[in-house]
Amino acid sequence: MTSITPPPQVRPNRGYGRWTPFWFLAPAVFTLFIIGIYPTIFALVTSFRRYNIARPRDGFPFVGLENYTSVLTDGTFWASLFLTGQFYVTVLPIEIALGLVIALLLHKPGMGFLKSLARVTLVVPLATTYAVVGLIGRLIFNRDFGVANWFLDLFGIGALDWLGSQTGAFAAIVIMDIWQWTPFCALIFLAGLSMVPGEIEEAARLETSSKWAMLKHVQLPYLMPGLTALLILRSADVLKLFDMVFVMTRGGPGSATDLVSVYIQRVGFRVFDLGTASAQAILLLIITILISRLYIRVLYKEVN
Amino acid sequence: MTFLQLDNIKKTFGELSVIKGVNISASKGEFVVFVGPSGCGKSTLLRMIAGLEDVSSGTLSIDGKVVTYEEPAKREVSMVFQSYALYPHMSVFENMAFGLRMAKLPEDEIKRRVSEAARILQIEALLERKPRALSGGQRQRVAIGRSIVRNPKIFLFDEPLSNLDAELRSQMRVEIAKLHRKLGATMVYVTHDQVEAMTLADRIVVLRAGLVEQIGSPTDLYDRPANTFVAGFIGSPKMNFLTAKVSGADASSLQLEHPAFEGGTLSLAQGSASKVRPGDTLTVGLRPEHLDVASATPLLRLTADFAENLGGSTQIYARTGDETVIILANGRPELHSGGPITAGIDPRHIYLFTLDGLAL
Numbered sequence: 001m002t003s004i005t006p007p008p009q010v011r012p013n014r015g016y017g018r019w020t021p022f023w024f025l026a027p028a029v030f031t032l033f034i035i036g037i038y039p040t041i042f043a044l045v046t047s048f049r050r051y052n053i054a055r056p057r058d059g060f061p062f063v064g065l066e067n068y069t070s071v072l073t074d075g076t077f078w079a080s081l082f083l084t085g086q087f088y089v090t091v092l093p094i095e096i097a098l099g100l101v102i103a104l105l106l107h108k109p110g111m112g113f114l115k116s117l118a119r120v121t122l123v124v125p126l127a128t129t130y131a132v133v134g135l136i137g138r139l140i141f142n143r144d145f146g147v148a149n150w151f152l153d154l155f156g157i158g159a160l161d162w163l164g165s166q167t168g169a170f171a172a173i174v175i176m177d178i179w180q181w182t183p184f185c186a187l188i189f190l191a192g193l194s195m196v197p198g199e200i201e202e203a204a205r206l207e208t209s210s211k212w213a214m215l216k217h218v219q220l221p222y223l224m225p226g227l228t229a230l231l232i233l234r235s236a237d238v239l240k241l242f243d244m245v246f247v248m249t250r251g252g253p254g255s256a257t258d259l260v261s262v263y264i265q266r267v268g269f270r271v272f273d274l275g276t277a278s279a280q281a282i283l284l285l286i287i288t289i290l291i292s293r294l295y296i297r298v299l300y301k302e303v304n
Numbered sequence: 305m306t307f308l309q310l311d312n313i314k315k316t317f318g319e320l321s322v323i324k325g326v327n328i329s330a331s332k333g334e335f336v337v338f339v340g341p342s343g344c345g346k347s348t349l350l351r352m353i354a355g356l357e358d359v360s361s362g363t364l365s366i367d368g369k370v371v372t373y374e375e376p377a378k379r380e381v382s383m384v385f386q387s388y389a390l391y392p393h394m395s396v397f398e399n400m401a402f403g404l405r406m407a408k409l410p411e412d413e414i415k416r417r418v419s420e421a422a423r424i425l426q427i428e429a430l431l432e433r434k435p436r437a438l439s440g441g442q443r444q445r446v447a448i449g450r451s452i453v454r455n456p457k458i459f460l461f462d463e464p465l466s467n468l469d470a471e472l473r474s475q476m477r478v479e480i481a482k483l484h485r486k487l488g489a490t491m492v493y494v495t496h497d498q499v500e501a502m503t504l505a506d507r508i509v510v511l512r513a514g515l516v517e518q519i520g521s522p523t524d525l526y527d528r529p530a531n532t533f534v535a536g537f538i539g540s541p542k543m544n545f546l547t548a549k550v551s552g553a554d555a556s557s558l559q560l561e562h563p564a565f566e567g568g569t570l571s572l573a574q575g576s577a578s579k580v581r582p583g584d585t586l587t588v589g590l591r592p593e594h595l596d597v598a599s600a601t602p603l604l605r606l607t608a609d610f611a612e613n614l615g616g617s618t619q620i621y622a623r624t625g626d627e628t629v630i631i632l633a634n635g636r637p638e639l640h641s642g643g644p645i646t647a648g649i650d651p652r653h654i655y656l657f658t659l660d661g662l663a664l
Contacts, residue, residue: 199389202356202376207403207454209377217402221393301393 040285047278054272067279077280079255080263087170087259088238091177095234096227098178099185104215106186107193119190122183130180134247137176138163141248148172166256169249173257176244181234188230192223221301228300232292239288260284307332307490308353308458313362315348315514322348324514325362330492330507335484337493339501339537340511347462349511350494354383354460367457377406382451383460386467388443390435396422396446397431403454421449424486441472448483461493465500477503498538502526510534532587532661541592541619543655544629550584558656560586564604564624572651579664586664589655592619592632599648604629608645620645 050063071077102122106115125133141148141162149159162168196219204218242261245251251258251266264284268277308330315323323345330336338346351357353364355376364372371379382403390399397418404414422428425445435443444464451459461480465473481504484491495501501508502522510517510525510533518530522538529535535543551569552559558574570588580586595604597620606622606629613636620631622645631647639645656664 197387197389199385199387200391202354203383203385203389203450204391204402205356205376206354206381206383207377208406209375210406213406218391 043278043281046274047282049275051274051278052272053274063275067275068283071276071279071283076255076258076263077260080258080260083255083258084239084241084260087174087177087241088235090174091181091238092231092234094178095182095185096230098182100189100223102182102186103189103193106190119187122187125180125183126187128180130241130243131247133176133180134244137172137244137248140176141168141172163249164253166254169253169256173245173248176248177238177241180244181237185230188226189223192226193219195222224299224301228295231295231299235291235295236288239284306330307334307367308336308492309363309365310349310353311363311365313349313352313364314360315345315352315357316360322514323352323360326511326514326516328509328516328519330490332490333488335491335493335504335506336509337495337501337505337507338509338511339495339498340517341537342496343513344511345514346494346496346511350383350460350462350492353458353492354381355379356383380454380456381458381460382454382456383462384444384447384451384464386463388435388447388467390443390446390450392435394434395431396427396433396435396438396449399435399446400450400453403450407454417453417455418449421452424452424483425449440468441476444468444476448480452483452487457490459489459491461491463495464493465495466497480504498540502538508538510537528663529589529655530663532589532657535589535655535657535663539591539593541630541632544590544592544595544627545657546588546590546624546627546629548586548588550580550582550586552582553580560588562588562624564606564627564629566603566605566646570603570654572654572656574656574664580658585659587657587659587661589657590629590649591653591655592630594649594653595629595631595633595647596649597631597633597637597645597647599646602646602648604647604649606645606647608639608641608643610641611639622647 047067048062048064050058050061050066052058106118128136140146143149143159143161143164146162148162152158152160160168162172201214201218204214208214240261241259242265245257245259245262246265249257251262260280261284264277264280267273267280306329308328310326310328313323313326314321326349328336338349340346348357352359353366355371355374359372362372363370366379366381391402394402400418400421401414404417409417418431419428422431425448427442427445427449430438430442430446435446438446444467447464464480465476468476477500480493484504493500493504505522507519508522508525509519512533518525518534520528525534525538529538532545536545546562546564548560548562548565548570550558551561556573558572558580560570560572561568562570590604604624606624608620609623609628610621612619612621616634618633618636618639620633620637620639622629622631629647631645658664
């Protein structure tokens with residue numbers, strides 16, 4: 001038997017050491033750690049302890065699942081979660097439908113300049129901070145000089161106290177969320193529509209003149225990956241939606257706009273019960289992950 | 305009877321005129337090929353027949369019905385695209401059934417038609433597959449199958465073979481020809497490949513820069529090209545052109561002068577010689593395959609430049625002054641670069657054109 005000597009290991013001189021890539025990644029990882037990973041771990045730990053910063057003498061004792069049981073038996077928590085669910089099923093279908101209509105309009109050939117102008121304006125609501133959206137909302141829905149009431153007046157409808165009434169306030173945050181997020185849906189769908197190869201659309205045009213059939217059988221498969229991403233992003237976003245609502249209504253009047261993250265904020269920073277607030281936040285995280293997994297499993301399919 | 309009629313069809317994109325008034329008619333069951341260099345408007349013309357491109361002016365009728373502004377789906381035509389354009393998320397069966405589903409045919413009729421087309425194209429084993437799991441040739445068959453099942457009035461093909469390798473291309477070419485014979489359907493086929501045009505067509509339409517140069521059977525175009533463009537486009541290798549001076553012409557004969565001619569002049573018995581006068585310049589067209597290097601009575605005296613061995617034949621590049629003459633010779637004749645070479649030709653195979661390029 002002949003023995004084969006392995007060729008000597010020649011290390012190419014790459015001009016950088018083994019640890020160099022690590023240092024390039026380090027700032028990003030470090031930042032992520034500070035603002036993402038550490039707070040999550042801290043919340044997870046806190047959720048199993050009693051931690052009320054208004055009562056420092058109580059310390060930081062381990063209480064097992066006590067926080068979780070108190071959250072799960074808390075009617076207000078369930079009510080706010082249910083309200084968030086209502087908000088979610090109200091805004092999302094409208095945003096998706098409107099976004100799709102806008103995308104289809106922008107996808108039609110012709111009127112090049114106007115269309116690129118429209119595409120640019122779509123980015124404006126996206127570039128607006130939630131808190132500012134809330135401020136704009138307060139102006140729009142102001143009872144005395146808001147543009148919403150001015151608009152109603154055109155149709156002869158009397159002034160509504162939007163932010164002062166239960167349904168009015170809920171409608172107002174719904175409308176502002178739709179205003180902010182419909183353009184995002186439109187952009188995602190527009191990207192999907194432009195993925196459909198021209199010849200495939202043409203092949204379909206030779207076989208059917210129905211725009212609906214074209215959308216359903218030819219374009220929709222290309223929209224699904226975008227739709228999945230959109231649903232996941234929007235789910236996470238709605239569950240943590242805080243700033244806009246807080247600025248506009250502070251969760252009121254009563255509990256009309258008391259979405260779950262507004263409630264958690266109150267528990268954490270008004271009552272200072274960080275243990276309970278952490279347990280609520282962790283439950284919210286679990287719900288988000290479950291919804292995302294569900295969407296990926298049910299909807300996500302690559303066309304090619 | 306005219307089945308497909310294009311009447312003074314024009315197409316403009318803004319200021320740019322792409323199709324400048326085209327008249328074509330085809331009868332039922334005919335195989336018409338649009339051929340021309342890229343940018344000649346052949347694909348645009350086909351897409352206008354399909355309805356995928358708006359007609360700027362003119363009328364288009366199919367089976368006696370004016371469809372100039374009719375929607376594509378209502379024209380009852382089907383098209384095979386260059387990229388096949390199969391629906392990637394549907395199985396082969398679904399791809400072929402889609403149009404029938406849209407036409408709301410009963411399910412058992414759909415099954416019957418799809419399996420019939422699959423049988424003809426030998427893709428029965430592939431019906432459950434997705435397009436991505438198919439080879440180029442198989443995709444091509446599915447694309448053809450998708451157009452067969454609809455039983456259209458006209459089949460349109462937009463360079464369907466250009467994405468296939470050479471061997472598969474000639475194989476599919478034969479199959480399309482067989483399919484045409486079997487179905488007896490009217491087909492319009494666009495290609496830039498003159499071999500496809502010659503082998504498939506009942507009639508060829510040669511297009512250049514948005515205008516029809518000549519319409520005729522493959523033999524017509526080969527034997528009697530209307531001008532130097534058609535003469536150069538049809539036939540491979542392309543026709544040689546020599547610029548010669550008329551030294552004498554009477555009612556029945558014509559004398560031409562060119563340094564390459566044996567003895568400096570060429571005498572032809574030409575009936576139409578009366579149109580030209582001594583002193584005129586003519587273009588002489590000689591097909592490479594008609595030139596014979598072994599001829600005992602040579603008409604051309606040239607300088608050999610280069611030879612390509614094609615195995616059974618040799619393609620010889622010869623020079624005379626600034627002009628190059630290509631000769632397709634049988635076998636492998638002995639040649640020396642820079643050495644003299646002679647070639648004969650049957651005078652019936654000499655084409656004459658005026659200086660404007662029109663056939664004499």
